[in-house]
Amino acid sequence: MNETMMIAGMALVTFSMRYVMFAMAGRIRFPLWFKQALGYVPPVVLSAIIAPLILMPNGHLDISLANPYFWAALVAAGVGFWRQHLLTTIVVGLLSFVLIKWMVS
């Protein structure tokens, strides 16, 4: 079965990525430059995932008023920098998304 194989494969590669370092438990040591570069990975990957979702929801760059993803993200970012509080950022982001989407439609 194609679907079962696909899900098993996805589960296997995902778990391996998460487990291999824990399994070796400190027997792999990385040099300083590697650790420093490592610090950039999470924010860089997450922003590379969300940038196209926010700025090109319909497949092309769109920062017009008709793109609620962009404006709600802008509001959420503003609140995020101001309050430095994750829950506030997420809730305000979601609410402003609903509001802006309702306004432009």
Added chain:
Amino acid sequence: MPSSKSIEFINGAKATIPMIIGAIPFGIIFGTLAESSGLSIWGAMAMSLFVYAGSSQFIALGLLAMGVGPVIIVATTFVVNLRHLLYATALVDKVSHLSHGWRALLAFGLTDEAFAVVNGRYLGRTDTARAHWFFLGSIVAMYGNWQLCTWLGIGLGELFPDMTNWGLDFAMSVTFLGIVIPYLRNKPMWLAVISAATFAIILRDLPHQLGLVVAALSGICIGYASQQIELRIKLAKLVSEGTNTASPYAKSTTKAMNNKARSTKP
């Protein structure tokens, strides 16, 4: 009196509440999108139960809808989830004293959200002997919520077929945005994030999510390079300020600078 283990467990679950709120609409939209993307109900449930990786589950749906084969989807999952290798690397020293069973369990639940929450628990703290219970509490809360929302989404998708147009996928974006913001404390990090986002947009149409990989790698290189440049400039300033300083002093400054650079993570 509750033991400190259960206190840690409950605190871990509590600290995960913001992530859970972001994951609710995101989990629901995954459930609702599954059928229209060509994934069976059982497939969607199994993906949430066994793969348990929101962003790659979402990407997999997108690829399935485009008619991409399972081998490419698994390969894409591998690339997208490479970042978890780096989360694990950051946390390995905190869990290396635990049994293999514990480590496997914690690894299984090491999502972006769990890392952001658990890393905050470990950073700058020494009372971490029982913090693995905090880790587990965070995972159990997040995992339980993800299953519930997937299941709910599948049901809602049957009831309201047009739900896929409601834009609930914005929940993932805003959660990730919230995770990224605390990192943005210095110029190299800003540069890294801005260039990764720019490359991701320019290269979006490359096949098999290759644009994402190239964007991430470029962001890391640019961030690291500008961190090194900034370090050199600061060093040069220090040296020119005190030209008569002896070399041992300069050496210890380099070391201190490197230590400082190492602790710039939030």
